[in-house]
Amino acid sequence: MQELIKYGKKIVTAGLAHSHFGNVSKRVGDQMLISTTGSMLDELEGQIVTVPVDSASPDELDVIASTEVNVHRAIYNATSALAILHGHSKYAVVESLLHESQIVPEDSESIYFLHEIPVVTGGIGSEELARNAASALRDHKGTIARGHGTFARGATVDEAFVILSSIEHACMVKYLLDMARKS
Amino acid sequence: MQELIKYGKKIVTAGLAHSHFGNVSKRVGDQMLISTTGSMLDELEGQIVTVPVDSASPDELDVIASTEVNVHRAIYNATSALAILHGHSKYAVVESLLHESQIVPEDSESIYFLHEIPVVTGGIGSEELARNAASALRDHKGTIARGHGTFARGATVDEAFVILSSIEHACMVKYLLDMARKS
């Protein structure tokens, strides 16, 4: 729990998300810790609930969990992820609206860590988004929901943060390069 | 009062306003707590005064309240707002000078939360601005005074912060997208 609280603050400080636009979770066995709906990412103290990963047995706490709890569930079911971070990072949102299906990074670190970044569709918290994000994260560590924000997974919260951070880096570098080459 | 002090700091940390360029208030019954004129937004300790919402009975503290106290009064009189945050956010200022009457966001969160962002006219602290901002905020949660800055309202200071933050997000994303498409 302390780890999610800490990384919530780091996400905001690093400019990877703002106010309550994002959510974070960590899997522990068949349960997951997840931030509550509408909670400020840099003030998650007392704003994290535990709900089952399996949605077949819905929990009474589901109603106060993030409205994107279904996306987290789908990702945990489809991948080996033990942590998921989601944030409305600005350059990731911009690049996802400029590229149809994927973004190909140009900086060495992103080429090495991310290969390419899939862009998926689906409304905020929709089943379509849950399905598409989970599918994209089978083969990648991060994906961008078009016009919405990044979902990053990791074996640890730490690793998910590196991916979230790296995707914004890749997208900002690519945006600036493309502008320089076009003009 | 603690809430306004806290959000004053958050506004500056998040880059939504700088030095003393902005003001914050909270309605409590027929009174409002408002930051004083010329006060630094990230140092509001001892810089918040209480004045009546109704300007018919002007208060002696009016002279040290923000010079835009009249805009806050007009908004409280015209809407159900219980909190108002105003900050000179950079991309909001830029977009307000590039669009005549409104800005239509392109990212999912802003489409969902803001629909469109009305741009209003009127000099700093003028009656024209008070009238126009209040009118725009009847149907919207935030508006941008052209070339000046954002006014966001909420049922709580928290909610007003989400709107202030979301408008800057929407404007930055839109600016970057428009530049990429034009070039």
Added chain:
Amino acid sequence: MQELIKYGKKIVTAGLAHSHFGNVSKRVGDQMLISTTGSMLDELEGQIVTVPVDSASPDELDVIASTEVNVHRAIYNATSALAILHGHSKYAVVESLLHESQIVPEDSESIYFLHEIPVVTGGIGSEELARNAASALRDHKGTIARGHGTFARGATVDEAFVILSSIEHACMVKYLLDMARKS
């Protein structure tokens, strides 16, 4: 002294200068407190010395004062300033290289507070820069040394910070507007 230390940190946090690229001073009678040469702006503890405003009687501490102490002296001699802040703000530097003699802001706050922002020439710490900056600051509260950085004056350190901050705001807004209109 505490005030200069505090504003040194605020300048760096606000992104108005970085590492040791800037200097700050405050006039007290015939003396001034000024940051030492090479000192980090966000760590001015123990890095502030007192030297005379009048350079006719040079002080042994002059050698460890900022290398731009002469610019501060010229400004104090030519104006009513009681505080001067200098920082290598990025958009101010960029705009000063794009405009010959002055920058005309487009946002309301800068039009109101700054009118226009004179751009002056002269090498780092040179007599030419001292003369030109002092002359520009007779009629303005801030000026940008071309390709170098902003000098802001005030009756208080507080006021000088507002000007430093406002000039960067004006320059960033103008840069973004000009790019959008040109493309």
Added chain:
Amino acid sequence: MQELIKYGKKIVTAGLAHSHFGNVSKRVGDQMLISTTGSMLDELEGQIVTVPVDSASPDELDVIASTEVNVHRAIYNATSALAILHGHSKYAVVESLLHESQIVPEDSESIYFLHEIPVVTGGIGSEELARNAASALRDHKGTIARGHGTFARGATVDEAFVILSSIEHACMVKYLLDMARKS
């Protein structure tokens, strides 16, 4: 060690690198203190190891040192550096992909401190990068590995930070200027 921990935090706060994308070291005689592989730059407490500068006698701690320990070794062997900071600064990465062999700054501070900034090639942690970075740093205080990030050297950690910071400043100013002139 405290110095490296402190500057790790300053690098992240200043936006000169993010999450674990960078590494820092300090030479003490024939040994160097260096951050461990995968360590977060703003949380280096307990994440710094001591290894020999000379690679002829490899140390068991080598396996947990930064994967770019060989680049640090080559630089210490080729220059008088006593500290090296490396970070994936965004504008430096962008400019290194836009310029073949060097970047010529346009702001006064960078012209004065850096003259020009050599761009070198070589994969992350490769011998080619070690050779090229060391060679470039014989005559310069900083260099950018193409598409990867900045390496800055100094007689102190302090000085290396000034160079790291100054290179990002130079690159951002140059990028913005070039965009304005081209459009």
